[in-house]
Amino acid sequence: MSESMVQVTNVTKIYERGTQQVEVLHGLTLQIPRGDFVALMGPSGSGKTTLLNLIGGLDQPTSGEVWVGGSRIDRMPSGQLAAWRARNVGFVFQFYNLIPVLTAEGNVELPLLLTKLSAAQRRKNAAVALQVVGLADRAGHKPSELSGGQEQRVAIARALVSDPQILVCDEPTGDLDRKTADDILGLLQVLNRDHGKTIVMVTHDPKAAEFARRTLHLEKGQLLEQSAA
Amino acid sequence: MLRQILAVTGINIRAIPQRWTSSLVIVIGLAGVVAVFTALLAMAGGFENTLRATGRNDAAIVMRGGSDAELNSVLDRASDDLIEQAAGIRTGTDGRPEASAEMMIIAELMRKDDARPGVSGANVTVRGVEPAGFALRPQLKIVAGRTFTPGLRELIVGSGLVRQFQGTGVGQTVRMRGTDWTIVGIFAAGDSHDSEMWTDINVARTTFNRTGSSSVLVALEGPDGLDRLKASLAGDPRLTVDVVRERDYFIGQTRQFRQNIGVLAGVVTIIMGLGAAFAALNSMYAAVAARGKEIATLRALGFGGAPVAVSVLIESLLLALIGGVLGALVAYLLFNDLTVSTMGQSFTQVVFDFKVTPQLVQRGLVIAVVIGMVGGLLPAVRAARLPVTTGLREL
Numbered sequence: 221m222s223e224s225m226v227q228v229t230n231v232t233k234i235y236e237r238g239t240q241q242v243e244v245l246h247g248l249t250l251q252i253p254r255g256d257f258v259a260l261m262g263p264s265g266s267g268k269t270t271l272l273n274l275i276g277g278l279d280q281p282t283s284g285e286v287w288v289g290g291s292r293i294d295r296m297p298s299g300q301l302a303a304w305r306a307r308n309v310g311f312v313f314q315f316y317n318l319i320p321v322l323t324a325e326g327n328v329e330l331p332l333l334l335t336k337l338s339a340a341q342r343r344k345n346a347a348v349a350l351q352v353v354g355l356a357d358r359a360g361h362k363p364s365e366l367s368g369g370q371e372q373r374v375a376i377a378r379a380l381v382s383d384p385q386i387l388v389c390d391e392p393t394g395d396l397d398r399k400t401a402d403d404i405l406g407l408l409q410v411l412n413r414d415h416g417k418t419i420v421m422v423t424h425d426p427k428a429a430e431f432a433r434r435t436l437h438l439e440k441g442q443l444l445e446q447s448a449a
Numbered sequence: 450m451l452r453q454i455l456a457v458t459g460i461n462i463r464a465i466p467q468r469w470t471s472s473l474v475i476v477i478g479l480a481g482v483v484a485v486f487t488a489l490l491a492m493a494g495g496f497e498n499t500l501r502a503t504g505r506n507d508a509a510i511v512m513r514g515g516s517d518a519e520l521n522s523v524l525d526r527a528s529d530d531l532i533e534q535a536a537g538i539r540t541g542t543d544g545r546p547e548a549s550a551e552m553m554i555i556a557e558l559m560r561k562d563d564a565r566p567g568v569s570g571a572n573v574t575v576r577g578v579e580p581a582g583f584a585l586r587p588q589l590k591i592v593a594g595r596t597f598t599p600g601l602r603e604l605i606v607g608s609g610l611v612r613q614f615q616g617t618g619v620g621q622t623v624r625m626r627g628t629d630w631t632i633v634g635i636f637a638a639g640d641s642h643d644s645e646m647w648t649d650i651n652v653a654r655t656t657f658n659r660t661g662s663s664s665v666l667v668a669l670e671g672p673d674g675l676d677r678l679k680a681s682l683a684g685d686p687r688l689t690v691d692v693v694r695e696r697d698y699f700i701g702q703t704r705q706f707r708q709n710i711g712v713l714a715g716v717v718t719i720i721m722g723l724g725a726a727f728a729a730l731n732s733m734y735a736a737v738a739a740r741g742k743e744i745a746t747l748r749a750l751g752f753g754g755a756p757v758a759v760s761v762l763i764e765s766l767l768l769a770l771i772g773g774v775l776g777a778l779v780a781y782l783l784f785n786d787l788t789v790s791t792m793g794q795s796f797t798q799v800v801f802d803f804k805v806t807p808q809l810v811q812r813g814l815v816i817a818v819v820i821g822m823v824g825g826l827l828p829a830v831r832a833a834r835l836p837v838t839t840g841l842r843e844l
Binding site for chain 2: 278299302319
């Protein structure tokens with residue numbers, strides 16, 4: 221776990237809100253080793269999601285460097301960045317963000333449409349991913365026919381299917397009850413422990429953070445301290 | 450790229466039933482534009498076809514100088530004789546020039562769809578012809594009854610008039626100048642003559658106290674017949690006449706109507722098209738806004754902005770095209786071959802059929818596609834440029 225998966229160096233992020241400039245991250249530096257499972261915690265507005273978006277390549281910093289999986293992504297052009305995300309990052313969102321008109325299998329297959337895999341291979345890989353999250357028997361169901369926990373499992377299968385280096389999870393259990401949340405977090409633990417996935421997870425929930433290997437606390441755009449789980 | 454476009458377009462199209470009301474706005478708006486555009490031009494086209502089908506290239510109409518229509522033209526009997534003796538006119542098998550002096554009179558008939566008391570009728574053309582008038586129009590056939598008997602107040606009626614006006618069946622009478630004229634036959638020529646009633650010119654002259662004619666229709670002899678006829682008539686100081694090839698004359702009769710309808714169709718299409726374009730714009734903006742999170746998710750997964758934009762544009766075009774096809778279908782079902790009559794250049798009714806042609810449908814669909822493109826372009830650009838992080842925050 222010594223090799224660095226994420227290297228954030230002296231990053232600042234400033235948002236323009238009308239005529240005002242709001243500095244959300246102030247010269248933040250962070251390193252996440254390959255195979256780590258990190259929980260990012262902190263009060264609202266502390267910059268957790270902003271940091272997560274920078275690591276996932278959804279946004280770019282105002283200044284500083286962001287390296288993920290050996291690629292520098294802080295100045296990557298948007299088209300190149302999209303292709304990079306497709307290859308290297310799996311996203312899990314709080315509200316699952318599944319496409320309502322697609323089945324579970326269709327949703328999981330989506331990232332594979334960006335690869336050169338054949339339709340048969342895509343279906344096969346999607347089936348394997350659904351099996352990993354324990355939803356092989358729900359492949360033909362649409363999101364509206366699934367429970368919240370099942371929807372999040374489909375979303376995790378979608379994040380896994382293209383075998384990314386890193387999973388970026390934004391409040392993945394924020395919309396779930398305790399029992400279901402624990403199941404989902406257990407699944408993330410398995411993916412980290414058994415499949416070697418590096419996971420960065422934003423959460424407000426201290427119990428959820430306990431599933432991570434370590435927790436980083438942010439306040440007012442700066443890292444406070446880190447604690448081992 | 451293509452795979453991305455197909456995937457996102459597929460998702461968009463499958464989501465249409467979930468927001469069918471806003472999609473319906475585009476479809477109905479475009480259907481209205483195309484239906485009105487097609488119907489207006491089908492009317493202009495039908496009118497034009499009817500008059501273009503009238504007249505031959507090897508015949509000419511001689512009218513009084515300065516007259517732009519037969520109704521405004523008056524020729525005396527002596528002029529008729531001089532014209533018929535001019536050079537350039539083909540000679541018939543009987544050794545006489547193939548020429549027919551013809552007189553136009555206006556009669557008033559009631560339309561079938563306007564039987565309210567006190568409503569005045571519409572003007573129709575009564576054409577007095579010489580026997581050669583039939584030979585000069587070989588396309589004209591008696592389809593019911595018989596032709597009129599020279600010397601009697603008898604009429605034959607064009608099939609178009611029979612469809613549109615009351616009291617025009619065989620055996621019925623038409624009152625003109627205080628006397629009753631019996632309809633003895635119905636003819637079909639497949640052109641604007643189908644909107645006329647014909648009678649013997651000598652009976653018409655007597656009844657209407659006229660001595661000459663409105664025009665003389667002549668058959669031209671050879672390719673230079675028209676030039677020779679013009680030269681011959683111009684060289685006769687007793688005559689002041691204009692000579693026009695018969696087909697050109699009837700095409701000229703449609704010019705004003707075509708211009709009016711063309712302007713009307715253009716103005717109506719532009720106004721309705723602008724409305725439909727804004728409706729499409731609004732609906733597609735709403736569609737993009739409603740799917741902001743979905744679009745952001747796709748972008749987060751690695752789908753490019755361009756495929757998202759193209760897919761929004763394709764959706765807009767598809768809805769516009771469906772509207773266009775629907776509009777063309779409505780225009781076809783309601784108006785194709787619909788027989789109507791309208792005022793021609795001679796202030797008399799011309800009966801014609803609307804013609805919804807494949808060319809008109811094609812033009813209508815092109816308009817629909819252009820409007821769909823205009824309506825979809827800005828929302829497509831917006832979808833492509835929507836920041837992913839902003840879209841993901843939407844609930």
